[in-house]
Amino acid sequence: MSAELRVEHLRKVFSTGHPPVEKAAIDTVSFTVAAGEIVVLLGPSGCGKTTTLRCVAGLEHPTSGRIVIGGTAYTDPAAGVLVPPRSRNLGMVFQSYAVWPHMTVRQNVAYPLRARKTPRAEQGRAVQEALELVELAAYADRPVTQLSGGQMQRVALARAMVYHPQILLLDEPLSNLDAQLRLRLRDDLRRIIKRAGLTALYVTHDQTEAVVLGDRIGVMRDGKLLQLDTPREIYNRPADLFVAGFTGASNVIEGTVQGSQDGFAVVRARSGETLLARHGSGLHDGAAAKVALRPDNITFAPASGPNRFTARVASQHYQGTQTVYELAVLGTTIEALEVGSAARWDVGAEVTVGLPPELCWSYGA
Numbered sequence: 001m002s003a004e005l006r007v008e009h010l011r012k013v014f015s016t017g018h019p020p021v022e023k024a025a026i027d028t029v030s031f032t033v034a035a036g037e038i039v040v041l042l043g044p045s046g047c048g049k050t051t052t053l054r055c056v057a058g059l060e061h062p063t064s065g066r067i068v069i070g071g072t073a074y075t076d077p078a079a080g081v082l083v084p085p086r087s088r089n090l091g092m093v094f095q096s097y098a099v100w101p102h103m104t105v106r107q108n109v110a111y112p113l114r115a116r117k118t119p120r121a122e123q124g125r126a127v128q129e130a131l132e133l134v135e136l137a138a139y140a141d142r143p144v145t146q147l148s149g150g151q152m153q154r155v156a157l158a159r160a161m162v163y164h165p166q167i168l169l170l171d172e173p174l175s176n177l178d179a180q181l182r183l184r185l186r187d188d189l190r191r192i193i194k195r196a197g198l199t200a201l202y203v204t205h206d207q208t209e210a211v212v213l214g215d216r217i218g219v220m221r222d223g224k225l226l227q228l229d230t231p232r233e234i235y236n237r238p239a240d241l242f243v244a245g246f247t248g249a250s251n252v253i254e255g256t257v258q259g260s261q262d263g264f265a266v267v268r269a270r271s272g273e274t275l276l277a278r279h280g281s282g283l284h285d286g287a288a289a290k291v292a293l294r295p296d297n298i299t300f301a302p303a304s305g306p307n308r309f310t311a312r313v314a315s316q317h318y319q320g321t322q323t324v325y326e327l328a329v330l331g332t333t334i335e336a337l338e339v340g341s342a343a344r345w346d347v348g349a350e351v352t353v354g355l356p357p358e359l360c361w362s363y364g365a
């Protein structure tokens with residue numbers, strides 16, 4: 001049965017080097033994954049994603065905090081509770097395929113059931129069901145060494161799901177696959193996990209993977225969870241400048257807050273022009289502000305509307321199905337994306353651009 005996962009005030013301090021230096025790999029992280037929900041932890045290398053996952057698995061002993069699965073505490077150092085990994089009934093899939101090379105597909109998937117001494121008839125049924133779920137039933141009797149990387153990873157997935165774990169943990173399961181296969185399996189993974197109704201915690205540093213797979217995304221940095229929200233909220237209302245930048249809002253326009261208008265903050269840019277942006281928390285009049293904006297949210301040559309500015313094309317990078325422009329505007333340079341195979345503006349051209357106010361987010365500088 002899939003269960004709810006609660007991670008409460010989790011903290012993990014590692015001590016390394018001579019003399020030893022203490023560093024918090026996870027710094028007071030709390031979140032809940034509802035039964036049947038997929039939560040993706042997203043963040044740059046070293047931000048603490050794997051350590052969080054390993055704490056849930058029981059492979060890592062946190063310094064403090066609790067891991068509660070289905071209402072039962074499995075890790076609670078303050079109470080001396082630490083249930084070993086094998087007794088947690090969790091499924092795990094890692095970056096390396098970790099399948100047994102001397103076994104067939106069927107033997108690999110049946111292994112956890114044999115270890116659990118599941119009755120033979122039931123084993124056969126469960127293995128068949130898991131293989132059908134990952135669409136490998138036709139490969140059941142092949143040695144795993146004769147499979148592609150993507151197929152091996154699906155064997156690993158079937159093996160992690162065959163005993164109906166309480167929670168499925170996945171750590172960058174697609175990162176060893178080539179680009180094309182990664183895209184295909186990415187779409188398959190969500191469908192497979194949803195069909196099995198599993199609670200899943202999925203770790204990646206790939207934002208598009210997070211968006212496609214997750215019901216919610218938790219963005220981490222330096223051991224902290226900065227925002228946990230639906231992909232739409234993360235992409236349309238990033239909590240801070242880091243979340244905005246990490247999910248692709250690479251443009252930053254600097255300025256000063258000068259009051260408000262129509263529910264938006266009025267920000268005076270370096271050029272002296274003013275733009276409307278969503279109010280950042282704690283930004284009072286006169287405060288320095290940074291306005292973040294995605295290149296793909298900029299409109300070209302809008303006929304009307306607020307936040308229209310004249311920009312000069314500084315460079316043009318034609319990519320076939322889209323064109324990336326560098327635009328000199330508002331006293332700085334920003335990137336804008338034009339979708340389609342026609343690149344309509346040449347270097348040096350002047351173009352009116354629209355920066356939709358609800359997609360301009362201001363933060364304290």
Ligand SMILES: Nc1ncnc2c1ncn2[C@@H]1O[C@H](COP(=O)(O)OP(=O)(O)OP(=O)(O)O)[C@@H](O)[C@H]1O
Pocket residue numbers: 014015016024025043044045046047048049050051052205
């Ligand atoms: N066993 C360990 N001993 C000391 N420090 C560790 C240990 N394991 C992890 N760390 C440190 O904890 C921090 C978080 O590591 P973690 O592996 O959780 O990052 P990650 O987000 O999974 O990164 P990546 O995307 O590179 O896999 C890093 O600074 C790492 O160096």
Ligand SMILES: [Mg+2]
Pocket residue numbers: 049050051
């Ligand atoms: Mg990792």
